[in-house]
Amino acid sequence: MLIKDLINIPERIYANEFVIKLTEGIERPEETLDQYVVTAQLKRQYERALSLV
16 A cells, blocks of 8 residues: 555645635634644744844
């Protein structure tokens, strides 16, 4: 058995597939929170941005 038989691996992915649109996120907050992942880089950028205000 191959990994591709166990999980769906798309042949192509696009940058906009990783964007959470605020208007859609507000409409479905529970789904948005389930899918949202805070990476170490994102955390650093949030901290950097908050330090500016």
